[in-house]
Amino acid sequence: MSEQTGYxxxxxxxxxxxxxxxTFQCRLAVWNGSQVELIRNTRNQKLMKSYVTFSDExxxxxxxxxxxxxHEYEMLSGATIFNMKRLIGRLDTDPIVSKASKxxxxxxxTLGIGVRPFIAALVNNIWxxxxxxxxxxxxxxxxxxxxxxRLKRPVRDVVLTVPAAFSRFQLVxxxxxxxxAGLHVLRLMPxxxxxxxxxxxxxxxxNMGDSGxxxxxxxxxxxxxxxxxxxxxxxxxxxxxxxxAGSSIGGEDLLQNTMHWLVPEMDSLFSSHGxxxxxxxxxxxxATQDAIHQLSSQASVQIxxxxxxxxxxxxxIDVEEFEEINKDVFEKCVSLITQCLRDSKVxxxxxxxxxxxVGGCSxxxxxxxxxxxxxxxxxTEIYSGxxxxxxxxxxxxxxxxxxxxxxxxxxxxxxxxxQVNAHSIGVRANRNxxxxxxxxxxTLPARREMVFTTAHENQTEALIVVYEEVDDxxxxxxxxxxxxxxxxxxxxxxxxxxxxxxxxxxxLRVMAGVIMPGSGxxxxxxxxxxxxxxxxxxxxxxxxxxxxxxxxxxxxxxxxHGKLNT
Amino acid sequence: MLKTVLRTPLSTxxxxxxxxxxxxxLLEENVTQLQNQPHFYTVYRFNSNERTRVFRNPQIHFIxxxxxxxxxxxxxxxxxxxxxxxxxxxKAQSPFLICxxxxxxxxxxxxxxxxxxxxxxxxxxxxxxxxxxxxxxxQKKLHPDLVHTKSKEEREYAAEQSARVIDAYTTLRKPLSxxxxxxxxxxxxxxxxxxxxxxxxxxxxxxxxxxxxxxADSQALNKIQSQMExxxxxxxxFFANAFGRKFFDEALKSIQRMTYYHRVNEEIVKKL
Numbered sequence: 014m015s016e017q018t019g020y021x022x023x024x025x026x027x028x029x030x031x032x033x034x035x036t037f038q039c040r041l042a043v044w045n046g047s048q049v050e051l052i053r054n055t056r057n058q059k060l061m062k063s064y065v066t067f068s069d070e071x072x073x074x075x076x077x078x079x080x081x082x083x084h085e086y087e088m089l090s091g092a093t094i095f096n097m098k099r100l101i102g103r104l105d106t107d108p109i110v111s112k113a114s115k116x117x118x119x120x121x122x123t124l125g126i127g128v129r130p131f132i133a134a135l136v137n138n139i140w141x142x143x144x145x146x147x148x149x150x151x152x153x154x155x156x157x158x159x160x161x162x163r164l165k166r167p168v169r170d171v172v173l174t175v176p177a178a179f180s181r182f183q184l185v186x187x188x189x190x191x192x193x194a195g196l197h198v199l200r201l202m203p204x205x206x207x208x209x210x211x212x213x214x215x216x217x218x219x220n221m222g223d224s225g226x227x228x229x230x231x232x233x234x235x236x237x238x239x240x241x242x243x244x245x246x247x248x249x250x251x252x253x254x255x256x257x258a259g260s261s262i263g264g265e266d267l268l269q270n271t272m273h274w275l276v277p278e279m280d281s282l283f284s285s286h287g288x289x290x291x292x293x294x295x296x297x298x299x300a301t302q303d304a305i306h307q308l309s310s311q312a313s314v315q316i317x318x319x320x321x322x323x324x325x326x327x328x329x330i331d332v333e334e335f336e337e338i339n340k341d342v343f344e345k346c347v348s349l350i351t352q353c354l355r356d357s358k359v360x361x362x363x364x365x366x367x368x369x370x371v372g373g374c375s376x377x378x379x380x381x382x383x384x385x386x387x388x389x390x391x392x393t394e395i396y397s398g399x400x401x402x403x404x405x406x407x408x409x410x411x412x413x414x415x416x417x418x419x420x421x422x423x424x425x426x427x428x429x430x431x432q433v434n435a436h437s438i439g440v441r442a443n444r445n446x447x448x449x450x451x452x453x454x455x456t457l458p459a460r461r462e463m464v465f466t467t468a469h470e471n472q473t474e475a476l477i478v479v480y481e482e483v484d485d486x487x488x489x490x491x492x493x494x495x496x497x498x499x500x501x502x503x504x505x506x507x508x509x510x511x512x513x514x515x516x517x518x519x520x521l522r523v524m525a526g527v528i529m530p531g532s533g534x535x536x537x538x539x540x541x542x543x544x545x546x547x548x549x550x551x552x553x554x555x556x557x558x559x560x561x562x563x564x565x566x567x568x569x570x571x572x573x574h575g576k577l578n579t
Numbered sequence: 580m581l582k583t584v585l586r587t588p589l590s591t592x593x594x595x596x597x598x599x600x601x602x603x604x605l606l607e608e609n610v611t612q613l614q615n616q617p618h619f620y621t622v623y624r625f626n627s628n629e630r631t632r633v634f635r636n637p638q639i640h641f642i643x644x645x646x647x648x649x650x651x652x653x654x655x656x657x658x659x660x661x662x663x664x665x666x667x668x669x670k671a672q673s674p675f676l677i678c679x680x681x682x683x684x685x686x687x688x689x690x691x692x693x694x695x696x697x698x699x700x701x702x703x704x705x706x707x708x709x710x711x712x713x714x715x716x717x718q719k720k721l722h723p724d725l726v727h728t729k730s731k732e733e734r735e736y737a738a739e740q741s742a743r744v745i746d747a748y749t750t751l752r753k754p755l756s757x758x759x760x761x762x763x764x765x766x767x768x769x770x771x772x773x774x775x776x777x778x779x780x781x782x783x784x785x786x787x788x789x790x791x792x793x794x795a796d797s798q799a800l801n802k803i804q805s806q807m808e809x810x811x812x813x814x815x816x817f818f819a820n821a822f823g824r825k826f827f828d829e830a831l832k833s834i835q836r837m838t839y840y841h842r843v844n845e846e847i848v849k850k851l
Contacts, residue, residue: 227711248712248715249712249715249716416724429722429724456749458741
């Protein structure tokens with residue numbers, strides 16, 4: 014395997030490794046000088062479960078990279094933290110967190126006030142606190158050690174894939190975990206962007222110089238925690254993203270919904286997290302998981318389990334029922350795809366050349382039906398050139414090689430994905446209204462500017478409150494700063510210019526300045542402000558409330574035209 | 580009223596680097612330097628692509644104008660834009676975005692208009708698909724993702740050039756923004772917020788709006804949409820003709836109509 018091929022190309026430049034850290038499973042890959050190769054663990058597995066177990070016996074917690082579970086229940090004893098990717102960077106007001114707190118065997122306490130949830134693992138009958146970032150860092154350290162053992166060199170540079178739905182807070186947290194693990198992140202790339210890169214490589218014309226005709230691809234990626242959709246236009250090794258959409262739905266939701274269907278009183282049953290309850294919850298989770306897997310290949314499954322507390326569950330679930338229980342999830346998939354197609358201005362499904370279906374949920378019949386149905390083709394016409402479980406990590410490894418400046422004489426690395434941003438970013442203006450400045454699906458790098466003005470007479474300060482719109486009508490506060498020293502003037506006279514810049518590495522900066530109209534040389538009245546976002550940390554919901562309460566509308570901005578989105 | 584009061588630009592020059600050594604420079608008739616940095620400044624122009632909303636910002640027009648009038652050398656106190664006649668790296672003659680002989684990315688030269696980037700004549704009609712290929716070729720040479728290993732300065736050039744090619748592509752790709760850009764190249768500003776004075780057009784707009792609001796199903800909407808497409812086509816032909824003959828008043832008139840039909844289309848898409 015890897016030993017024969019060798020990694021001599023890395024002698025002077027370190028080639029960054031690609032990591033696809035999934036909610037459920039994780040993979041590692043690297044460019045080996047001529048192609049992408051997946052890195053296997055000591056048990057020769059390419060897929061490693063994403064979890065970390067805390068215990069008193071071993072000096073440090075062990076994760077799914079090096080550990081071998083004797084049985085799946087071991088993962089569900091309360092001592093093991095998993096689903097880090099779903100929990101990272103979220104507040105306790107997030108419905109994902111509160112749902113998780115009722116269905117996961119370890120402890121997630123939510124106060125529902127907009128702060129970070131309290132997370133703990135059960136070690137020797139003690140709940141020991143930890144954080145998703147810490148757990149992820151421990152896991153990444155294991156991955157790093159594995160890669161170093163396999164590649165026989167130090168590993169520092171990495172390219173990580175992330176869901177399109179990730180907010181900038183989640184990106185910051187992931188980057189922090191990597192830093193804690195001693196990894197240097199060259200890129201956090203949306204999973205569909207990685208898939209697009211791999212697709213671009215596969216669609217490369219065989220003879221050089223020929224740019225080939227453009228192909229439109231639809232990428233649907235659904236794993237345990239997240240779902241992404243992208244439309245790409247690929248020619249000559251370059252994939253231009255036309256549209257990108259994502260949501261926090263995935264196999265975990267299917268699992269939770271099905272568990273609730275089996276045990277409707279589950280939330281109250283397991284609320285105290287006692288030892289017996291954790292055990293029952295584990296039994297229920299494993300049985301439900303197995304049943305869902307079987308429903309991918311058979312019409313119905315019998316579930317017969319003893320939860321141990323006198324509750325015995327014996328039920329048959331068929332595919333129709335499963336689809337009915339999870340109607341909301343599947344409907345969300347449909348709306349994501351239609352929204353992405355609309356944003357990409359792909360007016361007819363017939364214009365799509367290839368339908369690329371990847372991720373752990375891509376084998377679920379209903380998912381296949383939805384995607385092929387919207388794209389108007391049969392299941393046999395799904396693009397078959399990509400392994401659904403390895404697509405993202407292979408793309409990440411390609412990006413790792415590109416970002417490390419590797420040249421391939423055969424032109425296999427003559428690739429590029431031109432990305433778009435997944436969420437609109439804007440400011441609060443016109444009395445608590447979100448005014449987008451950079452719309453979603455804007456090609457990166459991007460810079461946009463908008464001019465605002467004061468809301469009040471003689472207003473000398475203005476507050477720039479920056480939001481990211483992660484879902485329709487759900488805006489997260491990224492940060493805020495004041496522009497001061499505005500000369501006293503009638504409301505509507507000073508020009509407050511707000512400029513937003515996202516560079517190719519997806520870093521967001523917000524600039525603001527004040528200009529007074531009038532004669533003479535025009536220059537800003539006060540030095541410009543430049544602020545890297547996000548500046549607000551966890552608890553941004555609280556911040557927004559506090560800002561409103563303390564400052565009211567005194568420092569408001571308004572759009573000069575007095576109207577929005579005409 | 581506000582509109583005219585605010586028709587003034589604030590334009591910033593911000594280096595593409597991280598926060599530690601940010602230098603900001605104002606780009607204006609009189610260049611004001613807020614912070615002294617020994618080397619090069621990149622010029623940023625606010626882009627006007629995609630959404631009409633962006634056009635609404637009056638400052639864009641100013642920047643565009645000065646750019647087009649060839650004032651670019653004035654923007655950069657210490658920039659190397661004046662030296663575009665030869666490559667900054669190997670001194671080869673007349674590099675264009677990148678140097679043919681050494682492959683180095685060149686600083687942005689704002690006297691090069693969007694049409695030239697794509698090797699096109701300054702006219703309205705462009706062949707379908709003539710942009711896409713060239714756009715991707717440029718990105719392969721310029722995109723910041725592909726120049727990680729080059730010097731910091733060159734990476735900055737690449738970021739600016741790449742962003743400009745994106746702007747050029749998005750501007751030229753759509754007939755309406757292409758038409759507005761062409762007019763701007765002729766020194767004529769198009770005010771998209773301008774109110775309609777022709778009673779005939781007003782009446783038509785009202786009628787279409789009503790039809791859209793009352794449309795019962797997607798079929799009805801689709802029908803209106805195809806009507807709008809027809810009209811858009813008609814008026815872009817009209818524009819091409821008028822612009823070709825330098826009848827700019829006529830050209831402006833067709834842009835105004837295209838803007839309205841385009842908005843109707845956007846509304847329909849929202850409703851569909």
